Amino acid sequence: MSSEGGPPEGERLNKVLSAAGVTSRRHAEILMQQGKVTVNGVVTTEMGARVDPAVDIVAVRGKVVSLIADARYVMLHKPLGVVSTMSDDRGRPDLSAYQDDIGQRVFNVGRLDADTTGLLLMTNDGAVAHRLSHPSFEVEKVYAARVSGEMVTADITALLAGVELEDGIQKSDRARLLGEPQQGTSLVEITLHSGKNRIVRRLLEAIGHPVIDLHRRRYGPLHLGGLTPGAWRELTRLEETQLLTLAYQKQAEGSTS
Numbered sequence: 001m002s003s004e005g006g007p008p009e010g011e012r013l014n015k016v017l018s019a020a021g022v023t024s025r026r027h028a029e030i031l032m033q034q035g036k037v038t039v040n041g042v043v044t045t046e047m048g049a050r051v052d053p054a055v056d057i058v059a060v061r062g063k064v065v066s067l068i069a070d071a072r073y074v075m076l077h078k079p080l081g082v083v084s085t086m087s088d089d090r091g092r093p094d095l096s097a098y099q100d101d102i103g104q105r106v107f108n109v110g111r112l113d114a115d116t117t118g119l120l121l122m123t124n125d126g127a128v129a130h131r132l133s134h135p136s137f138e139v140e141k142v143y144a145a146r147v148s149g150e151m152v153t154a155d156i157t158a159l160l161a162g163v164e165l166e167d168g169i170q171k172s173d174r175a176r177l178l179g180e181p182q183q184g185t186s187l188v189e190i191t192l193h194s195g196k197n198r199i200v201r202r203l204l205e206a207i208g209h210p211v212i213d214l215h216r217r218r219y220g221p222l223h224l225g226g227l228t229p230g231a232w233r234e235l236t237r238l239e240e241t242q243l244l245t246l247a248y249q250k251q252a253e254g255s256t257s
Contacts, residue, residue: 010050013039016058021237022065036061057248064244066125072104073240074122075222079229084111084120098122098232109133110219113198118143118216119224121243122232131247132220138193139246140173142218143200145188147209150181155207159190163206170194170203185212220246 014028023031035043038059039051051058053067066073078084082093085108092114099106102122107129109121123129131137162171174191186209190200201211217224221242227233235243 010052010056013037013044013049013051013058014047016051016053016067017060017065019069020053020065020067022060031060038062059245059248062245063241064248066240066244068125070104070124072102072106072122072124073128073235073243074102074106074232075224075227075235075239076120076122076232077224077227077229078112078117078120080117081114083114084108095120095122102232110139110195112216113201113214116214116216117229118214119219119222119227120216121219121222128244128247135195137247138195139220140191140193140218141216141220142189142191144178144215144217145190145200145204145211146213147186147188147204147211149184149186149209151177151186151188151209155209156188158207159203163203165202165206167196170196170199172203189217 013032014025017023017028017037018025022028028037029047031037032045032047032049035045037044039049040057041059051067053069056067058065058067076095076098078095082095085094086096086099088094095108099122104124106122106124107126109123109129109132112118112120121132132139156175156177159172159175162169172190172192174189176189178187178189188204188209190203192199200214204211222235222239
């Protein structure tokens with residue numbers, strides 16, 4: 001946000017909120033007067049406040065809003081066998097075809113193994129991609145895994161209590177069996193926030209149930225739903241707001257509801 005007393009910099013906050021499709025200029029002023037708008041975590045009530053949409057983090061009622069006009073946030077159902085890179089020196093199918101279809105250069109946020117299917121976020125918002133992909137930023141994720149063998153309650157208990165792996169004790173936040181074992185296999189749902197490499201596969205293998213199929217159902221606030229393998233869609237406005245609020249939650253703190 002521009003400093004007080006200096007020459008005007010950036011754009012007027014009410015104009016930026018209106019251009020972003022959040023609300024009208026007049027209603028933006030009302031929200032500001034009510035103390036429901038923050039800039040970089042600071043309640044902003046000054047009608048002439050100016051911001052830099054490319055830098056400042058603006059939240060309305062505690063929810064971060066996108067101020068980048070050409071920002072794209074895409075949910076892809078990554079199919080089996082596709083590697084989470086834009087090119088592959090081994091000639092395997094990669095994400096470049098989806099980038100071409102989307103029609104804009106986008107980045108994948110994190111990765112899914114080639115043999116893991118499900119929700120993969122893609123965006124041209126480099127700041128958000130960097131934040132959510134950083135090892136210190138642990139987003140909650142939900143997986144469904146088909147494993148070898150008949151899992152029992154003790155296996156779920158072990159996943160929740162912690163399993164000794166080569167990089168220390170690791171555990172899931174939540175775990176539950178889905179239905180009854182069938183033909184020597186079991187289906188388990190695992191929720192965790194760890195971003196460690198192949199963590200779900202390593203946990204399950206360590207308790208004697210190697211993964212046969214692995215599928216990511218949820219990433220943070222985003223649910224894959226009925227999106228078919230290979231298909232993609234833009235995030236809804238609500239999903240976009242939820243994602244940005246997750247990415248910038250610390251900067252959004254301080255606004256009132």
